[in-house]
Amino acid sequence: MEQDDLKLALELNHVAPRIGGVLMAGARGTAKSTLVRAFTLMAHAELPVTLPINATDDRVIGGWELDALLRGEALPQPGLLEEADAKGLLYIDEVNLLDDHLVNIILDVVSTGVLSVQREGLATAKHLSFGLVGTMNPEEGGLRPQLLDRFGLMATAVPLGIDARRRMIRTVLDFEEEVGRPESAWLAEAERDDQAVRDRLDAARDRIARTRVPEGVVRLCAEAAERVDAVGQRGEIVATLAARALAALDGEDEVRPGHLLRVLPMALGHRRPETAHGGTFEWGPDDLARIKDLFETA
Numbered sequence: 001m002e003q004d005d006l007k008l009a010l011e012l013n014h015v016a017p018r019i020g021g022v023l024m025a026g027a028r029g030t031a032k033s034t035l036v037r038a039f040t041l042m043a044h045a046e047l048p049v050t051l052p053i054n055a056t057d058d059r060v061i062g063g064w065e066l067d068a069l070l071r072g073e074a075l076p077q078p079g080l081l082e083e084a085d086a087k088g089l090l091y092i093d094e095v096n097l098l099d100d101h102l103v104n105i106i107l108d109v110v111s112t113g114v115l116s117v118q119r120e121g122l123a124t125a126k127h128l129s130f131g132l133v134g135t136m137n138p139e140e141g142g143l144r145p146q147l148l149d150r151f152g153l154m155a156t157a158v159p160l161g162i163d164a165r166r167r168m169i170r171t172v173l174d175f176e177e178e179v180g181r182p183e184s185a186w187l188a189e190a191e192r193d194d195q196a197v198r199d200r201l202d203a204a205r206d207r208i209a210r211t212r213v214p215e216g217v218v219r220l221c222a223e224a225a226e227r228v229d230a231v232g233q234r235g236e237i238v239a240t241l242a243a244r245a246l247a248a249l250d251g252e253d254e255v256r257p258g259h260l261l262r263v264l265p266m267a268l269g270h271r272r273p274e275t276a277h278g279g280t281f282e283w284g285p286d287d288l289a290r291i292k293d294l295f296e297t298a
Helices: 004-015 033-046 058-060 066-070 082-086 100-112 162-177 185-210 217-226 233-247 257-272 286-296
Strands: 023-024 049-051 091-092 114-121 120-128 131-136 152-158
Touching: 004 023, 004 033, 004 131, 004 152, 004 233, 004 257, 023 033, 023 091, 033 091, 033 131, 033 185, 049 082, 058 082, 058 100, 082 162, 091 100, 100 114, 100 131, 152 257, 162 185, 185 233, 217 233, 217 257, 217 286, 233 257, 257 286
Parallel strands: 023 131, 023 152, 049 091, 091 131
Antiparallel strands: 114 120
């Protein structure tokens, strides 16, 4: 299975934007950026708005048009966050190398849905809504625990096996051969596959408001969070939202324990005490063992 957790996290965040974004960790060359761009092209029909590492406050939240100022005019210049609102998704590559101040601003907008700017004669408050995806290579440094916690879900890329590498090479070769052909059966089939995924995501977004979360699942989530010593309460809230989104994706009218178990590693893995102190993001057998009996009796 190729990067199933990364794909699922993107789908869940798309179905339930209140999850608050996805952080994707992994070494160089594990197709994180490729996956984000491919998903955005499929879901929004265009590439994501991408935040550069050297972005300034003006570039992110907006400021004044420089040419207009030179003419003595004060014209607001929209920033990348407003562009992301129009296009649907903001992508931050190597988010761990971005200034913490900017990361905090972006996460505040994602969680509140409001961009409030009060500086340099500019005072505005705008309602914005967009998906957020950040990628990082843990070998190049981490995020402060306070910022790490603000990302709703976190998934880790895994090295591809031989079969997956072979399929990737073949896909690239086939694409290069077919992309220039006016009537390509291969590209037409790929578009049909994309449309099927879009239809499934749209149906889930429509269904999620009617998807029930039983009290037993809510209690199960709270108990699981306590078992793994999850820091704060954001983790169990996100886990419940993600489980509901997964149930909607599966066409279910009610969240089941299996939905919750599937998303717990992505919602709680980066909120454990060991992770906050520089430990691994991986959700391993020991973590599963701590909560296994809860789901055996559910």
